Amino acid sequence: MTEETLDTRRSSLDALHHRHLLGLTGYSTGEIRLILRTAREFREVLDRPIKRVPSLRGVTVVNLFFEPSTRTRLSFELAEKRLSADVVNFSSAGSSVSKGETLKDTARNIEAMKIDMVVIRHKSPGAAHFLTRCIDSVVLNAGDGAHEHPTQALLDLLTLSDLALPRFPADQLQQGDLGGLRVSILGDITHSRVARSNIHGLRALGAEVMLCGPRTMLPREVEQMGVCTTDRLDEALDGCDVAMALRIQLERQSAGLFPSLREYHERFGIKAEHLARYPDLYVMHPGPVNRGVELASEVVDSERSVILNQVTNGVAVRMACLYLLSGGIG
Amino acid sequence: MLLSPDDTVKAQLMDGADLDRTLNRLARQIVEHLDDDAEPADRLALVGMQTRGVHLARRLRDKIAAVEGLDLPFGILDATMYRDDFRKRLRQPVVHPTDIPFDVDERRLVLVDDVVYTGRTTRAALDALMDLGRPASVRLLALVDRGLRELPVRPDFVGRTVPTTPGEEVRVRLAEADAADGVWLVERATNTE
Numbered sequence: 001m002t003e004e005t006l007d008t009r010r011s012s013l014d015a016l017h018h019r020h021l022l023g024l025t026g027y028s029t030g031e032i033r034l035i036l037r038t039a040r041e042f043r044e045v046l047d048r049p050i051k052r053v054p055s056l057r058g059v060t061v062v063n064l065f066f067e068p069s070t071r072t073r074l075s076f077e078l079a080e081k082r083l084s085a086d087v088v089n090f091s092s093a094g095s096s097v098s099k100g101e102t103l104k105d106t107a108r109n110i111e112a113m114k115i116d117m118v119v120i121r122h123k124s125p126g127a128a129h130f131l132t133r134c135i136d137s138v139v140l141n142a143g144d145g146a147h148e149h150p151t152q153a154l155l156d157l158l159t160l161s162d163l164a165l166p167r168f169p170a171d172q173l174q175q176g177d178l179g180g181l182r183v184s185i186l187g188d189i190t191h192s193r194v195a196r197s198n199i200h201g202l203r204a205l206g207a208e209v210m211l212c213g214p215r216t217m218l219p220r221e222v223e224q225m226g227v228c229t230t231d232r233l234d235e236a237l238d239g240c241d242v243a244m245a246l247r248i249q250l251e252r253q254s255a256g257l258f259p260s261l262r263e264y265h266e267r268f269g270i271k272a273e274h275l276a277r278y279p280d281l282y283v284m285h286p287g288p289v290n291r292g293v294e295l296a297s298e299v300v301d302s303e304r305s306v307i308l309n310q311v312t313n314g315v316a317v318r319m320a321c322l323y324l325l326s327g328g329i330g
Numbered sequence: 331m332l333l334s335p336d337d338t339v340k341a342q343l344m345d346g347a348d349l350d351r352t353l354n355r356l357a358r359q360i361v362e363h364l365d366d367d368a369e370p371a372d373r374l375a376l377v378g379m380q381t382r383g384v385h386l387a388r389r390l391r392d393k394i395a396a397v398e399g400l401d402l403p404f405g406i407l408d409a410t411m412y413r414d415d416f417r418k419r420l421r422q423p424v425v426h427p428t429d430i431p432f433d434v435d436e437r438r439l440v441l442v443d444d445v446v447y448t449g450r451t452t453r454a455a456l457d458a459l460m461d462l463g464r465p466a467s468v469r470l471l472a473l474v475d476r477g478l479r480e481l482p483v484r485p486d487f488v489g490r491t492v493p494t495t496p497g498e499e500v501r502v503r504l505a506e507a508d509a510a511d512g513v514w515l516v517e518r519a520t521n522t523e
Contacts, residue, residue: 037425038425040427041408041411041425041426041427041428042411042425044427044428044429045411048461048462049461049462049463050461050462052461053411053412053458053461054411054412054414054457055411055412055413057414323411323425327423
């Protein structure tokens with residue numbers, strides 16, 4: 001690398017034009033590919049003896065988690081620490097929020113402590129957008145209600161693009177060209193922020209998407225997003241390269257959206273017989289898995305499940321997002 | 331395109347033939363360096379800095395292989411993540427791959443870059459190398475040393491030393507990435523920050 005300048009050469013198509021990561025809706029194909037390409041380089045850092053680079057030294061990141069989360073929060077925290085950022089964690093339990101403080105006041109008070117970036121998880125759709133109007137820091141959405149979960153979709157896309165699928169030319173998927181890839185998303189689409197972000201990301205990279213679940217869990221007019229729907233699992237798996245099962249929130253049963261967990265598993269759960277019937281099928285899940293509901297236990301543990309790859313890729317993708325978005329600080 | 335239309339060329343420092351002759355000399359210097367008992371050849375390796383240092387290192391490896399029959403291990407290093415100035419000066423630098431397919435521990439490394447200037451990239455590269463292991467030694471090879479150092483860095487092997495001013499830039503162009511080989515001194519065209 002010449003010392004004269006850092007290498008910033010790229011076409012205008014693959015520069016990140018956003019200051020925040022609020023959702024994948026609005027992110028262009030080039031921007032998504034840039035994040036995936038950068039994440040691949042950060043994944044290499046995770047394989048080094050010293051898994052840390054100084055890129056975010058001096059940057060303070062606050063993880064604002066108003067909703068319980070284990071892996072997303074851990075993943076973000078690890079990503080921040082791998083980039084040498086200063087990290088502060090906040091959870092609403094036991095905080096001033098439980099005393100009635102508003103999101104706006106909480107955020108503004110934390111920002112007054114001189115922070116640079118905020119990662120927010122909130123049960124209300126639009127909370128991340130709202131935050132950008134209250135504070136000057138860079139905001140990353142770690143899941144807002146049933147709206148979006150962009151880093152989950154990005155880590156799913158990275159995992160998909162690394163699959164060795166013989167029917168695709170070498171490197172096509174790795175280049176972020178998912179044209180011809182068939183992905184079925186299974187489960188509660190209506191209440192899933194993961195599905196919403198994934199549909200946009202997959203469609204942006206050219207994949208064909210089919211949604212499958214009980215009709216009570218398929219949103220109306222979703223076909224307008226360029227996807228097909230079905231309530232028959234075999235139809236969703238036939239000719240499909242990757243099945244992405246979504247976590248069923250157990251309280252949905254009491255809401256009457258499906259009769260029983262056993263029946264859900266019978267109709268929509270992926271079982272060993274499916275892996276046998278579709279020998280090229282890969283299985284993904286954003287976790288945590290309800291074993292015996294979305295996926296049979298032997299499917300979770302099979303070689304065709306890439307769930308742990310998703311977890312590893314989550315750290316790399318979050319490092320890439322933090323790194324690229326931090327470029328505007330200072 | 332070799333140079334930007336906005337570039338004002340002040341001098342061509344090397345054409346393709348000059349560049350090849352310079353690399354031949356640098357390859358011989360590395361080989362002479364190998365003859366030193368303190369630098370056994372079986373532990374030497376070349377590491378090219380992204381992006382044009384990689385092409386230069388590859389050419390040096392090939393020249394050494396042709397002359398000496400030595401097949402030196404070859405790696406690629408990107409130090410962008412270790413730069414201390416990207417948030418101050420630039421937005422979204424492009425991160426390129428790092429691929430060092432050998433154990434750097436106890437290796438005697440020759441770090442190859444196209445231009446050495448402030449010394450900050452070299453510092454970043456050294457930080458990156460140290461995170462990958464503990465090399466026995468690191469030598470720096472630069473095709474062009476343009477001076478104006480901000481850190482105490484001095485290349486061990488230099489293709490050409492060219493005194494410059496901060497308003498100038500050295501453009502190294504290589505056939506692998508550009509249309510042809512050559513090195514030019516240009517007036518800084520636009521604010522690349």
